[in-house]
Amino acid sequence: MNFKTEPATIAAFLEDTSNLKNGWTPGVFFPETPEEVAALLRDAVADGRRYTIAGNGTGTTGARIPFGDHVIAMQKLDRIGEVEVAGDERALLRVQGGALLQDVQAKASAAGWFYPPDPTEKTCFIGSTISNNSTGSRSLKYGPTRNHVQALKIALPQGDLLDIERGERFADADGRFTLDLPLAGRVTFRLPDYAMPTTSKHNAGYWSTPGMDLIDLCIGSEGTLGVIVEATLLLHPAPERVIACIAWFRSEEELLDFVGKARAESGGVSPRALELFDRRALEFLRQRYPEIPAKTSGAIYFEEESTADGEDGCLEAWLDLMERCGSPVEKSWAALDSVGLQKLRDFRHKLPVLVNEWLSRQSESKVSTDMALPDERFADLFRLYRDACDREGFTYIIFGHIGNAHLHLNILPRNHEEFVRAKALYRKFVAEVLAMGGTLSAEHGIGKLKSEYLVQMYGREGIMEMVRVKKALDPYLVLNVGNMIPKEYYE
Amino acid sequence: MNILVCIKQVPDMEGHFTPNAAGNWFDETGLAWRMNEYDAVAVEEAVRLKESLGGGARVMALSIGPARAVEAIRKALAMGCDDGVHIEDPEALERDPWQIASMIAGFAAGRGFDLIFTGMQSEDRGSAQVGLLAAERLGVASVTGITAFEWRDGSTTVERELEGGRRCRLRLKSPALLTCQPGLNTPRYPTLPNIMKSKRAALTVLSPDSVGLESPKVSSENFRPHERNAEGVILEGDAETLAARVCEILETRTAVHGKGGAR
Ligand SMILES: Cc1cc2nc3c(=O)[nH]c(=O)nc-3n(C[C@H](O)[C@H](O)[C@H](O)COP(=O)(O)OP(=O)(O)OC[C@H]3O[C@@H](n4cnc5c(N)ncnc54)[C@H](O)[C@@H]3O)c2cc1C
Numbered sequence: 001m002n003f004k005t006e007p008a009t010i011a012a013f014l015e016d017t018s019n020l021k022n023g024w025t026p027g028v029f030f031p032e033t034p035e036e037v038a039a040l041l042r043d044a045v046a047d048g049r050r051y052t053i054a055g056n057g058t059g060t061t062g063a064r065i066p067f068g069d070h071v072i073a074m075q076k077l078d079r080i081g082e083v084e085v086a087g088d089e090r091a092l093l094r095v096q097g098g099a100l101l102q103d104v105q106a107k108a109s110a111a112g113w114f115y116p117p118d119p120t121e122k123t124c125f126i127g128s129t130i131s132n133n134s135t136g137s138r139s140l141k142y143g144p145t146r147n148h149v150q151a152l153k154i155a156l157p158q159g160d161l162l163d164i165e166r167g168e169r170f171a172d173a174d175g176r177f178t179l180d181l182p183l184a185g186r187v188t189f190r191l192p193d194y195a196m197p198t199t200s201k202h203n204a205g206y207w208s209t210p211g212m213d214l215i216d217l218c219i220g221s222e223g224t225l226g227v228i229v230e231a232t233l234l235l236h237p238a239p240e241r242v243i244a245c246i247a248w249f250r251s252e253e254e255l256l257d258f259v260g261k262a263r264a265e266s267g268g269v270s271p272r273a274l275e276l277f278d279r280r281a282l283e284f285l286r287q288r289y290p291e292i293p294a295k296t297s298g299a300i301y302f303e304e305e306s307t308a309d310g311e312d313g314c315l316e317a318w319l320d321l322m323e324r325c326g327s328p329v330e331k332s333w334a335a336l337d338s339v340g341l342q343k344l345r346d347f348r349h350k351l352p353v354l355v356n357e358w359l360s361r362q363s364e365s366k367v368s369t370d371m372a373l374p375d376e377r378f379a380d381l382f383r384l385y386r387d388a389c390d391r392e393g394f395t396y397i398i399f400g401h402i403g404n405a406h407l408h409l410n411i412l413p414r415n416h417e418e419f420v421r422a423k424a425l426y427r428k429f430v431a432e433v434l435a436m437g438g439t440l441s442a443e444h445g446i447g448k449l450k451s452e453y454l455v456q457m458y459g460r461e462g463i464m465e466m467v468r469v470k471k472a473l474d475p476y477l478v479l480n481v482g483n484m485i486p487k488e489y490y491e
Numbered sequence: 492m493n494i495l496v497c498i499k500q501v502p503d504m505e506g507h508f509t510p511n512a513a514g515n516w517f518d519e520t521g522l523a524w525r526m527n528e529y530d531a532v533a534v535e536e537a538v539r540l541k542e543s544l545g546g547g548a549r550v551m552a553l554s555i556g557p558a559r560a561v562e563a564i565r566k567a568l569a570m571g572c573d574d575g576v577h578i579e580d581p582e583a584l585e586r587d588p589w590q591i592a593s594m595i596a597g598f599a600a601g602r603g604f605d606l607i608f609t610g611m612q613s614e615d616r617g618s619a620q621v622g623l624l625a626a627e628r629l630g631v632a633s634v635t636g637i638t639a640f641e642w643r644d645g646s647t648t649v650e651r652e653l654e655g656g657r658r659c660r661l662r663l664k665s666p667a668l669l670t671c672q673p674g675l676n677t678p679r680y681p682t683l684p685n686i687m688k689s690k691r692a693a694l695t696v697l698s699p700d701s702v703g704l705e706s707p708k709v710s711s712e713n714f715r716p717h718e719r720n721a722e723g724v725i726l727e728g729d730a731e732t733l734a735a736r737v738c739e740i741l742e743t744r745t746a747v748h749g750k751g752g753a754r
Binding site for chain 1: 503521526528562569677679682686
């Protein structure tokens with residue numbers, strides 16, 4: 001196993017896409033086998049080390065940035081197995097935690113199968129997407145990563161390697177898990193006692209539902225309960241056809257009406273993705289895509305899976321819906337083939353990239369939200385963000401997964417005074433979204449940047465419930481400390 | 492005004508290529524198919540010209556290929572071409588440029604096309620000959636690899652890029668054939684209504700013989716997929732050993748040393 005301390009080599013491990021500064025580490029380990037990961041953790045207390053796990057650095061919350069901890073870099077654990085057909089329209093694919101998501105998807109697709117989770121950023125590691133329960137545009141139909149993980153091999157904080165197969169270890173009637181482990185001995189704890197929001201996407205704090213599967217506690221735990229060294233993923237048959245289209249709208253009300261009707265499958269449509277670009281987001285994209293129609297109040301990108309026989313009917317249903325909602329269909333951008341689809345997805349991906357590029361040239365950071373409301377309240381979330389930002393006179397964009405009532409608001413402060421006001425507004429939004437039954441983070445997770453707001457969401461008691469679970473599995477606090485749970489709650 | 496665009500359906504070049512049974516070209520199984528990127532540029536330019544002329548101009552899209560090539564023709568129609576012609580030829584993939592050009596010329600002869608647009612080359616075969624051979628056979632002017640196009644009063648002005656970023660402008664009279672390359676324009680996204688119209692459009696289907704298929708002049712003998720470079724080596728040892736090993740490798744396995752270079 002390589003261990004690097006040269007500043008030039010380890011500098012990259014002090015960053016992700018969060019802009020969080022001042023991280024530092026004594027050195028980075030590059031384990032090549034699950035056993036090497038486990039051995040690092042087993043010896044952590046004796047070696048006087050804490051570890052932060054590093055994926056590929058596309059996270060947005062500073063989660064992989066160490067503040068004095070050693071780093072476990074996952075990149076050498078990148079093996080991808082062969083697709084195994086498992087019957088009843090399912091196949092399995094075993095991968096190591098440091099495999100690139102796009103390589104995993106390519107492997108599945110070369111064999112005629114399909115791994116649905118599709119965070120917009122494809123250069124992330126599969127282990128990170130599991131530890132963050134990542135979602136993407138297709139989560140409207142397929143749900144989050146959680147739904148597509150059949151088994152995990154996880155290196156626990158005391159050095160045990162645990163295999164967890166879905167359907168084998170459930171919380172008992174009292175909400176308790178009990179594990180007998182070779183190194184840690186008997187570990188027993190009750191689920192965190194709190195209610196989770198009813199949003200369709202949620203990635204804030206430990207998962208907790210009555211009688212739940214242990215694997216679901218690990219998924220979304222942001223690397224605080226163990227290192228995901230291997231995963232068995234559930235694949236679906238690749239859809240025969242996919243249609244994709246961008247529908248433009250002349251008014252925001254027509255756009256919201258379209259989303260409501262599409263969600264309700266009006267006229268027989270059945271979207272697997274419904275993504276918003278608001279007017280301001282389109283202005284951003286126009287620098288690169290001058291062909292965006294003028295006088296547009298916003299756009300919806302949608303996808304639907306279809307078959308060769310069903311495709312015509314599917315196209316007609318969408319055309320009819322677009323016309324009913326006042327979308328200028330003669331301006332739409334549509335795709336039926338892989339090149340066209342890729343071009344439309346690139347357009348979607350370009351938005352956060354352009355925003356981040358623009359920001360890297362500004363003196364102030366953006367203030368961005370990852371909150372979601374229960375699905376049917378998508379329009380409330382849009383209006384909440386829009387109206388407040390208009391009142392403040394901010395430069396901002398709203399985009400993202402409107403089908404799941406999950407919108408990214410990016411406020412782009414022009415000076416420090418605006419940044420301070422934007423931060424204050426963010427706090428207000430958190431309070432309002434939580435009061436409306438929403439979640440603080442639908443997909444990016446909490447990491448280091450948002451832990452103070454997690455306290456706002458669950459209160460001190462809720463955080464202490466998480467501390468209890470964390471300490472049961474990681475009594476000496478060696479792994480990803482400072483992520484999700486604010487450090488002071490361990491004292 | 493009568494415009495013809497010639498398009499080819501090619502495999503997605505990201506796909507996994509293996510030699511066919513005869514070993515002389517690649518095997519089609521498992522590949523995804525789409526319109527050749529250069530041809531999409533040709534279609535876009537033809538449609539832009541038609542639109543700039545208002546009514547009265549028609550664009551015909553022609554593709555030679557097996558049954559699946561219909562998808563590429565429909566894509567061209569969805570982008571704004573008016574008519575689609577399919578020369579149904581199950582063996583098109585393995586034909587040499589001369590044969591393809593013989594069919595294009597055979598079809599176009601006597602049909603009064605003012606302009607013919609083709610892609611500069613196909614992504615899979617990359618011969619860059621088809622357009623040129625067809626122009627020769629038709630006896631019309633041609634320019635290859637255009638990066639700018641203007642039509643005014645029956646005369647065409649085009650630009651080509653030369654080596655080192657130099658450019659030249661050329662003028663020619665129709666009838667003419669132009670081969671197009673990326674940079675000329677950005678192909679549009681088809682609209683949903685146009686996609687639906689294209690799916691319903693009736694295509695003209697012709698056989699290779701009816702348009703004068705000729706015998707090949709060149710045959711493909713062997714196809715090899717991309718071969719990865721030799722694997723990297725990891726050297727170990729102290730700085731001096733490492734430096735000596737690097738020099739040895741440079742001397743024995745590369746052309747870096749011994750040519751008035753480092754030593
Ligand atoms: C342009 C852009 C678009 C994005 N779009 C989306 C989106 O649509 N949906 C979405 O969900 N996210 C999105 N993200 C966020 C990000 O891509 C995901 O959170 C992703 O899962 C992070 O992967 P990574 O490998 O880069 O992880 P890193 O940033 O390196 O690490 C993230 C966290 O995972 C932990 N971790 C890494 N590997 C492991 C492991 N093997 N075991 C346990 N813990 C581990 C780290 O400690 C850290 O806490 C986007 C990011 C960008 C920059």
